[in-house]
Amino acid sequence: MALAIFDLDNTLIAGDSDHGFGEFLVRRGLVDPASHRAANERFYRDYQAGRLDAEAYLAFALDPLTRLQPAELEALRRDFVAEVVEQWWLPAAAELLARHRRRGDFLLVITSTHRFVAEPICERLGVDDLIASEPERIDGRFTGRLAAEPAYREGKVRRLARWLAEHRRDLAGSHGYSDSINDLPLLEAVEHPVAVDPDPRLAAEAASRGWPVISLRG
Numbered sequence: 001m002a003l004a005i006f007d008l009d010n011t012l013i014a015g016d017s018d019h020g021f022g023e024f025l026v027r028r029g030l031v032d033p034a035s036h037r038a039a040n041e042r043f044y045r046d047y048q049a050g051r052l053d054a055e056a057y058l059a060f061a062l063d064p065l066t067r068l069q070p071a072e073l074e075a076l077r078r079d080f081v082a083e084v085v086e087q088w089w090l091p092a093a094a095e096l097l098a099r100h101r102r103r104g105d106f107l108l109v110i111t112s113t114h115r116f117v118a119e120p121i122c123e124r125l126g127v128d129d130l131i132a133s134e135p136e137r138i139d140g141r142f143t144g145r146l147a148a149e150p151a152y153r154e155g156k157v158r159r160l161a162r163w164l165a166e167h168r169r170d171l172a173g174s175h176g177y178s179d180s181i182n183d184l185p186l187l188e189a190v191e192h193p194v195a196v197d198p199d200p201r202l203a204a205e206a207a208s209r210g211w212p213v214i215s216l217r218g
Helices: 017-027 033-049 054-067 070-083 091-103 115-125 154-167 181-189 200-209
Strands: 003-006 106-114 129-133 135-138 141-146 175-178 192-196
Touching: 003 091, 017 033, 017 054, 017 070, 017 106, 017 115, 033 054, 054 106, 054 135, 054 141, 070 115, 091 106, 091 115, 106 115, 106 154, 115 129, 129 154, 154 181, 175 181, 181 192, 181 200, 192 200
Parallel strands: 003 106, 003 175, 106 129, 175 192
Antiparallel strands: 135 141
C-alpha cells in the first residue's frame, strides 16, 4: 500500500484554512479586529514568501482559543467549516482522493495548519490520517503552546519520518501533492511529486525538474 501525501490549504481546498479561521474570529467579534487582522495578514504574507516564523504564527493563532471553553470551541469550529470551508470545496480534489483510494493507496494529509482547524476538514475529505501542527491541550483547554514541532517546511519531512517509523511504512511508490514552495522539501522526499495549482516559485521548480503540474480548480 503506497502513500499518497497531500498538503491541505490551497491544494485540496481552494483557500487557506489557518488564515480563514483568523478572519472568521474577527467576524465573530472574538478578537480585536484591527490588530488581529493586521497580524493575520502579515503572517500570511510571510508564509507566501517562504519566511514564516511558524512558532510565532502558531502562538498568535492559538492564543484566542485559550480563552474559550471546549464546548464553545467545538461549536465555533463547526460553524467555520459550514460557513467558510464548504465554499472552498473542490470536486476535482475529491476525485483525486477517490482515484488514490481505488488504487489502494493510504491517504495522508500533512499540513502546517494546527489540528483544531485541520481535523474536521480532513474528516470531511475522508483521508486516512493527518499530520498537523499540534496544539497542547490540558484538561480539554488550549494552553497556547505547541505539543510537537510545527509541520512546516523541513518540519513536515521530520514529522513524516517519525510517522513512517511509528507505522512501519516507507515512501516506496509514494505520491506527494502541494501548491506551495514551502513544501519543496516534502515534494523532494516522495517518489512522485506533483505541483497542484502552484505558486510561481513552485511552478518554476516543477518546470525545471520535469514534475507534473495539475489544477484542481476547474
